[in-house]
Amino acid sequence: MSETAPQKILIVDDAPINRKVLGELLKNEHMVIMAKSGEQGLEKAIQHIPDLILLDVMMPDMDGYEVLQRLKANPATMGIAVIFITGLDRPEDEARGLEMGASDYITKPFHATVVRARVALHLRLARQHRLLESLANIDALTEIPNRRQFDQTFIYECRRCARAACSLSIALLDVDFFKQYNDHYGHAMGDKALQGVASVLRYGLGRGGDMGARYGGEEFVVIMPDTDHIGAVAVAEKLRHDIELLAFPHEKSSVAGVITVSIGVATVSGEQLACPEDILKLADERLYLAKASGRNKVIG
Ligand code: GH3
Ligand code: MG
Ligand code: MG
Secondary structure (H helix, E strand, O other): OOOOOOOEEEEEEEOOHHHHHHHHHOOOOEEEEEEOOOHHHHHHHHHOOOOOEEOOOOOOOOOOHHHHHHHHHOOHHHHHEEEEHHHHHHHHHHHHHHHHOOEEEEEEOOHHHHHHHHHHHHHHHHHHHHHHHHHHHEEEOOOOHHHHHHHHHHHHHHHHHHHHHHHHHEEEEEEHHHHHHHHHHHHHHHHHHHHHHHHHHHHHOOOOOOOEEEEEEEHHHHHHHOOHHHHHHHHHHHHHHHHHHHHEEEOOOOOOOEEEEEEEEEEEEEEHOOOOHHHHHHHHHHHHHHHHHOOOEEEO
């Protein structure tokens, strides 16, 4: 994102006059999105992922504290800065808002210049925060999500799938005979091959909710929420095939003469979702079976 791209601000307030005043104040410099209830605020936050949210506290359907709590519970929205703009001016209200994770607290009636200045400050901080986040969550070599990002998303998806009573699938991929590849072609070529495998995970996953990450070394992992076992094995099989089609020559591989991967797939639902480690263990056991039974295979 360029430094000059306009940043998105979501204003959540049930009073039309407040939305109008704040909108007028900010619309020339920023992209402004409006929501007239807490529920709609959450929907629009997920839909637009704004850089900043100006949040009213007292709203009839869902108050601002609850909206904030829900934003903070969702990895997709937890990083968004939230400023409360509220008529509640008791110190304990302000302290509560800040303790719950709001970035700032502005009491009404507000001064236009102060709102503008604080919005500018938090947008600046949001930019810096996002840059650090992406550095912390993206693998430097392959530029796909790293283990840290995977761990966060995995725990979140396990909880979400448990609540929604759906199944969650995981695929663990490991490059076949990669030590020999490095030994024969050199570490720099090894790095290129890992970038190739990562590009298949980045572009070859069909559904928006699926996420491929570098799990470590020459191992990769794919999370497939709301995906049953048959569907997950089909996705894994497609990935295996696409990686083979990259056709990175690997003359020391006895499997196919090109870079290949072995994949273990596990699907869980219901109570099993309470133990994320077990899902990974199951996928890992199947990956081991795929290795033991000849490599360049999917075992589900
Ligand atoms: P298998 O088919 O059983 O998986 O055998 P393997 O040789 O792939 O497995 P092993 O675990 O023995 O070797 C993994 C190799 O991956 C060793 C390690 O040096 C290499 N590797 C791990 N991370 C990187 C990396 O970032 N770049 C490069 N070039 N190599 C890496
Ligand atoms: Mg390995
Ligand atoms: Mg390997």
